[in-house]
Each structure stands twice: as C-alpha cells, then as structure tokens.
Amino acid sequence: MRDETTAEKDMAARTRLDGILARRPVMLAPMEDVTDAYFRGLCRAFGADFTFTEFVNVEMLLAGAPTVRRKIELAPGEEPTVGIQIYGANRERLVEASLIAEAAGPAVIDINCGCWVPKIARRGAGSGWLRDVPAMAEMAGAIVRAVRLPVTVKTRIGWGDSPPRPDLMARRLEDAGVAAITLHCRTALQGHKGTADWSWAARVREAVSIPIIVNGGVETAADVERAFQETGCASVMIGRAALNHPWIFREARQLAAGLPATPPTVAERLELCRQHLRHNAAIRGERHGVHATRRHFQGYLSDVPGGMDLRRRMLVDETLTGNLALIDAHEAALTSAPLAAMPVA
Numbered sequence: 190m191r192d193e194t195t196a197e198k199d200m201a202a203r204t205r206l207d208g209i210l211a212r213r214p215v216m217l218a219p220m221e222d223v224t225d226a227y228f229r230g231l232c233r234a235f236g237a238d239f240t241f242t243e244f245v246n247v248e249m250l251l252a253g254a255p256t257v258r259r260k261i262e263l264a265p266g267e268e269p270t271v272g273i274q275i276y277g278a279n280r281e282r283l284v285e286a287s288l289i290a291e292a293a294g295p296a297v298i299d300i301n302c303g304c305w306v307p308k309i310a311r312r313g314a315g316s317g318w319l320r321d322v323p324a325m326a327e328m329a330g331a332i333v334r335a336v337r338l339p340v341t342v343k344t345r346i347g348w349g350d351s352p353p354r355p356d357l358m359a360r361r362l363e364d365a366g367v368a369a370i371t372l373h374c375r376t377a378l379q380g381h382k383g384t385a386d387w388s389w390a391a392r393v394r395e396a397v398s399i400p401i402i403v404n405g406g407v408e409t410a411a412d413v414e415r416a417f418q419e420t421g422c423a424s425v426m427i428g429r430a431a432l433n434h435p436w437i438f439r440e441a442r443q444l445a446a447g448l449p450a451t452p453p454t455v456a457e458r459l460e461l462c463r464q465h466l467r468h469n470a471a472i473r474g475e476r477h478g479v480h481a482t483r484r485h486f487q488g489y490l491s492d493v494p495g496g497m498d499l500r501r502r503m504l505v506d507e508t509l510t511g512n513l514a515l516i517d518a519h520e521a522a523l524t525s526a527p528l529a530a531m532p533v534a
C-alpha cells in the first residue's frame with residue numbers, strides 16, 4: 190500500500206486538465222449504471238468535453254470483483270477526457286483503490302463525496318464525508334499525495350442540518366491539493382429534490398482559485414449558458430438531462446457558438462433507441478440490457494409522434510428483436526401516415 194507518500198506528479202495530465210477546464214467545458218455527470226463507455230462515447234460525440242465513469246466501490250475494486258473492474262475499463266482513445274470516480278468510507282482503502290483506478294489510465298481520479306443514498310452516506314462514504322469536512326480534506330490530501338494524476342472531488346454544498354459553508358470546505362480541499370471541485374448545489378439531505386441553488390457555486394468560486402464545476406438542475410442547453418453566466422464557474426456538469434436527452438451537448442455547443450439549437454429529428458431519436466438497445470443487449474445480456482435501456486426511452490421518445498404509446502408497448506417486451514421490431518413498425522407507420530394524425534404523446 191502507498192499511503193502518505195508523495196508520488197511524482199504527471200505534469201502532462203495536469204496541463205491537459207487545466208487546458209480542458211480553461212475552455213468552458215460542458216461535462217457529463219457520473220451516473221450509476223448509465224455512464225458506461227458507450228454512453229460516455231455517445232455524449233462525447235454529441236459534444237461533451239469531459240465525462241466520468243459511474244462511481245466505483247473501493248472495497249469491491251480492491252477485492253478484484255470482475256463487474257467492478259469492468260467499470261473502470263476505458264474505451265480506446267477516451268483516456269484524456271474521462272475521470273474514474275471512486276467512493277468509500279475509509280481513507281487508506283480509498284488511497285489503495287485510487288492507485289488501481291490510476292493504472293486504468295484516466296485523466297483524473299474523482300472522489301465521490303456527494304452520494305446521498307442513505308446506505309452509502311450512513312456508512313461515511315459519499316456525502317457522509319460532509320459530516321467531517323477536515324477528515325474529507327485529509328482523505329483527499331492522502332490521495333493527492335499517493336497518485337500521479339490530478340485528483341478532483343465531487344460533492345454537495347453541505348450535509349443540510351446546519352447552514353452550508355461550502356466555501357470553507359472548498360478552501361480545505363484546495364489546500365489539500367485537489368485540482369478541481371464539482372459542486373452539486375443541493376445538500377445531502379435534499380437528495381435530488383428541491384432546487385439546486387447555483388449561487389453557492391458562485392460563492393465557492395470566489396473563495397478558491399481552483400476551478401469549480403457547477404452541477405445540479407441543468408435541464409436545457411439554455412440552462413448551460415445561464416449556469417456559466419450566473420456562476421462564473423469553469424465548467425457545467427449535466428446529469429439527468431443528458432440521460433434523457435444526450436443531444437443537450439450538441440445544442441449547448443450550438444448556443445455557445447451563437448447558433449440556434451437544432452433538436453434531434455424523429456429518425457435520430459428512434460435510431461438512438463435502436464443503437465442503445467443493441468449495445469446494452471450485447472454488453473449486459475439481452476434481458477438486463479433491454480431493462481437498462483428503458484430509463485432512456487421517455488427522454489429519447491419525447492417529441493416522437495405516438496412516442497409514449499410506443500414506449501408503453503416496449504416496456505412489456507423484454508427481447509431485443511421485439512423492441513427493435515416495435516421501433517421499426519412505428520417508424521414505418523410514421524412515414525406512411527400523415528404526421529399530423531399522430532399524437533405526440
């Protein structure tokens with residue numbers, strides 16, 4: 190185990206990260222069971238500048254669990270624009286796991302200090318670290334010392350039982366050598382509910398000199414621009430809106446370039462359903478693959494005439510061929526029937 194040592198730093202990786210952060214990047218948030226290599230690649234193709242793996246449990250990573258090892262496998266070529274996110278409650282175990290994550294070749298190691306899910310936070314992992322910010326900073330510092338790559342932290346504005354002081358937390362993390370902080374502008378006790386208050390990100394940005402990535406409640410491409418303007422943050426990170434509508438990255442790029450955003454066509458939406466289903470069935474097995482794709486259908490099929498009806502039919506079919514046939518039949522019906530006759534939902 191390498192703890193508390195000072196690893197020779199990968200200056201090229203640091204320069205590359207600084208370069209990305211200097212260009213107002215729009216990032217894909219880490220999402221469990223969603224941000225696999227396929228989805229990261231998809232979002233990158235639409236214009237996401239940086240992506241993250243889903244969070245990886247350090248105990249399972251250290252135990253060598255094959256399912257977890259697979260989560261940190263990167264696709265060829267994505268290394269410069271992906272971070273591997275780890276989570277755990279024990280500082281030494283996080284340090285050990287960060288070395289395994291580093292060996293997988295990402296651009297950064299990201300530490301999850303924001304997951305609110307009770308079974309994780311109660312054990313002291315994820316947002317559990319917010320209950321002891323000095324310990325959080327010590328843990329982050331130990332990882333910074335142990336690895337060569339830049340270390341980032343994704344966290345929330347506070348636990349939520351007292352007035353949040355994310356500015357003080359950010360200063361401690363900066364002093365610990367953390368390269369950037371993602372701030373989900375909700376408390377841990379809020380979970381995913383309530384509004385994300387971006388003014389916290391603006392305040393934190395003023396308190397430190399490391400880049401702040403603002404996260405939470407970005408729903409449209411116009412929100413991306415608004416988040417940059419209202420917070421002055423280096424980067425904006427998108428979670429659920431990308432899960433439903435990965436085209437948000439393309440639209441955000443268009444708006445940033447002063448162009449009108451072009452929403453996806455019906456054909457594009459249906460084709461993405463097909464591609465995603467095929468990918469998930471190949472990687473996860475047919476039944477699990479079909480199930481894992483379902484969470485995207487509501488978003489992918491919105492604005493498709495009759496899309497919600499198609500979705501209802503797909504939700505009762507667990508086969509790949511059945512789902513593909515339903516999509517094909519729907520597309521054929523759309524091209525033969527006058528569009529105006531088809532209800533949107």
Ligand SMILES: Cc1cc2nc3c(=O)[nH]c(=O)nc-3n(C[C@H](O)[C@H](O)[C@H](O)COP(=O)(O)O)c2cc1C
Nearest residue numbers: 218219220221243244301373405406407427428429
């Ligand atoms: C399905 C799902 C899975 C998530 N998994 C993770 C995760 O593995 N690591 C993490 O830091 N946050 C995770 N989050 C939180 C998101 O990264 C993000 O912080 C949160 O959704 C707020 O951003 P949004 O309003 O843009 O969705 C997850 C969120 C969702 C909806």
